[in-house]
Amino acid sequence: MEDGKAGAAVAGAAHGADESQRAIGIDIGGTGVKGGVVDLELGEMVSPRIRKPTPQPSTPDAVMAIVEAVVRELIDGGWATHGMPAGCGLPGVVKHGQLKTAANIDQGWVNAPVQQMLADRLGRPVAIGNDADVAGMAELLFGAARGQSGTVLMLTLGTGIGSALFVDGRLVPNTEFGHLQFHGKDAEKLLSATARERRGLSWKRWAKDFNQFLAQVELYFGPDLIILGGGGSKVYAKYMGYLTTRAPIVTARLLNSAGIVGAALLGHAEAQEGTASLPALESVAPAVS
Ligand code: BGC
Numbered sequence: 001m002e003d004g005k006a007g008a009a010v011a012g013a014a015h016g017a018d019e020s021q022r023a024i025g026i027d028i029g030g031t032g033v034k035g036g037v038v039d040l041e042l043g044e045m046v047s048p049r050i051r052k053p054t055p056q057p058s059t060p061d062a063v064m065a066i067v068e069a070v071v072r073e074l075i076d077g078g079w080a081t082h083g084m085p086a087g088c089g090l091p092g093v094v095k096h097g098q099l100k101t102a103a104n105i106d107q108g109w110v111n112a113p114v115q116q117m118l119a120d121r122l123g124r125p126v127a128i129g130n131d132a133d134v135a136g137m138a139e140l141l142f143g144a145a146r147g148q149s150g151t152v153l154m155l156t157l158g159t160g161i162g163s164a165l166f167v168d169g170r171l172v173p174n175t176e177f178g179h180l181q182f183h184g185k186d187a188e189k190l191l192s193a194t195a196r197e198r199r200g201l202s203w204k205r206w207a208k209d210f211n212q213f214l215a216q217v218e219l220y221f222g223p224d225l226i227i228l229g230g231g232g233s234k235v236y237a238k239y240m241g242y243l244t245t246r247a248p249i250v251t252a253r254l255l256n257s258a259g260i261v262g263a264a265l266l267g268h269a270e271a272q273e274g275t276a277s278l279p280a281l282e283s284v285a286p287a288v289s
Helices: 006-014 060-076 114-122 131-142 187-191 193-199 203-221 255-273 278-284
Strands: 022-028 032-039 050-053 086-090 126-130 151-157 161-167 170-172 225-229 249-251
Touching: 022 060, 022 131, 022 255, 032 060, 032 255, 050 060, 060 114, 086 114, 086 131, 086 255, 114 126, 126 131, 126 255, 131 151, 131 161, 131 170, 131 225, 131 255, 151 203, 161 187, 187 193, 187 203
Parallel strands: 022 086, 086 126, 151 225, 225 249
Antiparallel strands: 022 032, 032 050, 151 161, 161 170
8 A cells, every 4th residue: 555645544534434426436548556445526546545566367257356355355445335336547548448458458458348347346337438548537627627628638658648538628549649650660669658668768868759759649649738647647757847738837736646536536436327338427518618
């Protein structure tokens, strides 16, 4: 466990927090499975943040056993209840309750009935969405892009590069800009936080490449605001001075918990609306003009 906000959560319980406004958020990544209980009115995690390494090979069964362990820890700690809905962010294109691509996770995920498998494992309703899409939604509702109209682009820098594109508060799901071609390769293979380390690049040298990538994305979509999230945004101070975009850049305000908060939002929205897809969140998105 890490990043505990135990004090806040205990206070919430003591004051009889509204359980119906809470959901479990799980963020499955190439290197870690992270989870917590989120209060959707506050837009923040009210339990400790639990993180366990993603097992290798990262098959659905192996990863789901870890997800189950994370949720069990949240239940045992008194944070999650048995009926609490859950949402899960996954590192690939998500459609119809399935993962359609898997760049940083075992290929066994592709076309498996992931949503159903997770619901069976966890014994509760589960909604799934792309990890960057849900993180972006959390930033739009509670963080750096709150109430922001126009075109907002969130990029997550981690094992891969995730993207979430919003137009006047509406998500264009599954954009996958991390797989744009860059110098003849998959962009994230050269530019993700993991790739920078693997290539042994200085921040300045990495930023030179990243600027070219950003220029390409700006040419295509003309964002009014760019949000950087994921592990790479925690060290923004090391490279912010080198970035040369037209649009302003900010870092994710929810930092590494955006994926958990967004996943919980999705789980909660589905449980309420009875719909399984990320655009269901439009119903809870802030009105922007
Ligand atoms: C996947 C995206 C994901 C990103 C960050 C990429 O490799 O294709 O779907 O959002 O990694 O996890």
